[in-house]
Amino acid sequence: MGSMILLDLVGGVALLLWGLHMVHSGIVRAFGSDLRRFLGMALRNRFLAFLAGIFVTALLQSSTATGLMTASFVTGGTVDLVPALAIMLGANVGTTLIVQILSFNVSAVAPVLFLIGVTAFKRGGQTRTRDLGRVAIGVGLMVLSLHILLDTLAPAENAPAVRTLLGAMTGEPLLCLLMAAALTWAAHSSVTVVLLVMSLAYSQFITPVAALALILGANLGSAINPLVEGSHSDNPASRRLPLGNLLNRLIGCALVLPFLDPIARALGRIEPNPSRMAADFHTVFNVVLALVFILPLGGLASLLTRLLPQRVKPTDPSTPLYLDETALATPSVALVCAARETLHIGDIIENMLRRTMTALMTDDRKLVAEICRMDDAVDRLDEAVKLYVTKLTRESLNQRDAYRAMEIISFSINLEHVGDIIDKNLMELAAKKIKRKVVFSKEGAAELESFHQEVFDNLKLAFSVFMSADVKIARQLVTEKATLRSAEFAAAESHLARLRNGRPESIESSSLHLDILRDLKRIHSHICSVAYPVLERAGELQPSRLKEVEPDSSLAAVEDHAVSVPPPKG
Numbered sequence: 001m002g003s004m005i006l007l008d009l010v011g012g013v014a015l016l017l018w019g020l021h022m023v024h025s026g027i028v029r030a031f032g033s034d035l036r037r038f039l040g041m042a043l044r045n046r047f048l049a050f051l052a053g054i055f056v057t058a059l060l061q062s063s064t065a066t067g068l069m070t071a072s073f074v075t076g077g078t079v080d081l082v083p084a085l086a087i088m089l090g091a092n093v094g095t096t097l098i099v100q101i102l103s104f105n106v107s108a109v110a111p112v113l114f115l116i117g118v119t120a121f122k123r124g125g126q127t128r129t130r131d132l133g134r135v136a137i138g139v140g141l142m143v144l145s146l147h148i149l150l151d152t153l154a155p156a157e158n159a160p161a162v163r164t165l166l167g168a169m170t171g172e173p174l175l176c177l178l179m180a181a182a183l184t185w186a187a188h189s190s191v192t193v194v195l196l197v198m199s200l201a202y203s204q205f206i207t208p209v210a211a212l213a214l215i216l217g218a219n220l221g222s223a224i225n226p227l228v229e230g231s232h233s234d235n236p237a238s239r240r241l242p243l244g245n246l247l248n249r250l251i252g253c254a255l256v257l258p259f260l261d262p263i264a265r266a267l268g269r270i271e272p273n274p275s276r277m278a279a280d281f282h283t284v285f286n287v288v289l290a291l292v293f294i295l296p297l298g299g300l301a302s303l304l305t306r307l308l309p310q311r312v313k314p315t316d317p318s319t320p321l322y323l324d325e326t327a328l329a330t331p332s333v334a335l336v337c338a339a340r341e342t343l344h345i346g347d348i349i350e351n352m353l354r355r356t357m358t359a360l361m362t363d364d365r366k367l368v369a370e371i372c373r374m375d376d377a378v379d380r381l382d383e384a385v386k387l388y389v390t391k392l393t394r395e396s397l398n399q400r401d402a403y404r405a406m407e408i409i410s411f412s413i414n415l416e417h418v419g420d421i422i423d424k425n426l427m428e429l430a431a432k433k434i435k436r437k438v439v440f441s442k443e444g445a446a447e448l449e450s451f452h453q454e455v456f457d458n459l460k461l462a463f464s465v466f467m468s469a470d471v472k473i474a475r476q477l478v479t480e481k482a483t484l485r486s487a488e489f490a491a492a493e494s495h496l497a498r499l500r501n502g503r504p505e506s507i508e509s510s511s512l513h514l515d516i517l518r519d520l521k522r523i524h525s526h527i528c529s530v531a532y533p534v535l536e537r538a539g540e541l542q543p544s545r546l547k548e549v550e551p552d553s554s555l556a557a558v559e560d561h562a563v564s565v566p567p568p569k570g
C-alpha cells in the first residue's frame with residue numbers, strides 16, 4: 001500500500017508541475033514581450049519596481065522567469081541594480097498569490113477551467129486567445145492535482161509506515177529546510193513544493209513547525225535556481241541579481257528558523273487549518289522580508305558590485321557579447337539577446353563599410369587586410385546567432401515570437417552577405433587597384449564617394465527598422481532603393497560620357513568603377529531586405545512589381561509572336 005501511495009503522490013506532483021508549466025508558457029506566449037516592456041518601464045525606482053515584480057510574477061508564476069527578464073536589463077547596464085533587486089522582492093511576494101488562491105477549496109472550479117480552456121484553445125481565432133486557453137487548462141490541472149494529492153494522502157491514515165517515515169524526515173526544522181530547498185531546486189518550482197507541503201499539513205502527516213520549516217526551505221530553494229543558471233555566463237555581473245536575492249532569503253531564513261515554534265503556535269491560534277496556516281506563513285514571510293530589505297537595497301547593491309565586477313569586454317571581436325544561454329527559457333528575453341547580438345554584427349559591418357571607401361581611395365594595403373579580418377568575425381558571430389535562435393525555436397513559440405526569430409536570422413544572414421561582398425569583392429577590387437596603380441578621375445571618385453555615402457546612410461536606417469519595426473521608416477528604406485537605382489544609372493552614364501571624351505583615368509579605371517557601383521548596389525539590396533517583413537506584415541506590399549496584362553492582349557501578343565517567328569528549316 002505504501003508503494004501505491006508514493007506512486008500516486010509522485011503522479012500528483014508531476015501533474016501539478018505540468019499545470020504550472022502550462023500557465024507559465026501560456027502567459028509568456030500571450031504577454032511575454034509586453035511584460036518585458038512593462039518591467040523595463042517600471043525599473044525607475046525601487047517601490048514601483050517592487051509592485052511590478054508582484055504583478056509580473058503573479059501572472060508568470062515563476063520568479064525565475066521574472067529574474068531572467070530583469071537580469072537582462074542589469075547585465076546590459078541599462079538599469080541600476082537597486083530597482084532590479086526590488087523587483088525580485090516583489091517577485092517573491094507574487095509567487096505567494098496563486099498559493100493563497102489554491103489554499104481554499106476550489107476543486108469544483110477545475111471542470112469549468114477545463115471547459116473554458118479547451119474551448120478557447122480549440123476555437124480561439126487569435127493566437128493570444130489560444131494561449132489564454134492554455135493558461136486556463138494549466139490552472140485547472142493545478143487544482144485537479146491538489147485534489148488528487150489530498151485523495152492520495154487520505155487513505156494513508158492506514159499506513160503507519162508512511163507516517164513514521166515522514167515524521168522521521170521532518171523531525172528536525174533545519175533538516176526540513178534543507179530538504180525542501182533541495183526539492184525546490186530539483187523541481188524548479190517553489191509553488192509546487194509549497195502546495196505539496198500544504199497537502200501534507202492538511203492531512204496532518206507533518207507537524208505545524210515542520211510545515212513552516214519546509215516553507216522556508218521552498219523559499220530558499222527558489223533563489224538557488226537563478227544563481228545556478230546564471231553561473232553558465234562568464235560575466236560575473238550577471239550573477240549580482242540572483243546572488244542578492246539568495247542573500248535576502250538566507251538572512252530571512254536564518255532569522256526566522258529559531259522562532260518557528262512560537263510562530264507556529266501564534267498562527268495556529270489565528271488560523272487552525274494547517275493548510276491555510278502554511279499558505280499564510282508563506283505570504284507573510286515574503287512580505288515582511290520585502291519590507292525589511294527594500295530600504296537597505298542600496299548597500300546590498302554596492303556590496304554585490306564590489307564582489308562581482310563587470311567583465312571587461314573581450315578583445316576578440318568574434319566573441320558574442322549578448323547571447324545569454326540562461327535566457328533561452330524565456331523566449332521574449334532570448335529574442336532581445338539575439339537582436340542585440342545581430343546589432344553587434346551590424347556595428348562591425350558599419351565599420352567595415354565606412355572604411356571600405358577609405359581603402360579604395362587611399363590604396364592602404366594594411367587597411368584592406370584589416371577589413372578582411374573583420375569579415376571573419378562577422379562570419380563567426382552570424383553562426384552564433386543562428387545557433388542561438390535555433391536552440392530557442394526548439395520550444396514552441398507563439399506566432400509573434402516565431403516571426404521575430406525568423407526576422408533576426410534573416411537580417412543576420414543578410415549582414416553576413418554584406419560582409420562577404422565587402423571582403424571578397426570590394427577588397428579584391430581595392431587590391432587590384434593597388435597592384436595596377438589605377439587612379440580614379442576626380443569626378444569618378446566624387447561619384448563613388450557620394451554613392452557609397454547613400455548606401456552607408458541607409459544601413460543606419462535599416463538598423464532602425466530592425467529594432468522598431470516602424471512601417472514609415474520601412475517605406476522610406478524601400479523608396480531609397482529606387483532612388484539608389486537611379487543614382488547608379490546616373491553615375492554609370494556620367495562615367496561612360498567621360499570614356500567617350502577619352503579621359504585616360506576613366507579608361508584605366510572603367511572596370512573597377514562599374515564593379516564598385518555594382519557591388520555597392522548589391523550591398524544596398526541586402527540592407528533593404530529588413531524592410532520587407534515589416535511592410536508585408538502591415539499589408540503594404542504588392543504581390544509583384546509586374547504590370548497587370550489583359551488576358552486577350554496577352555493571347556494576341558503570343559499569337560503575333562508565333563506568326564513572326566519563321567518555322568525551322570528542314
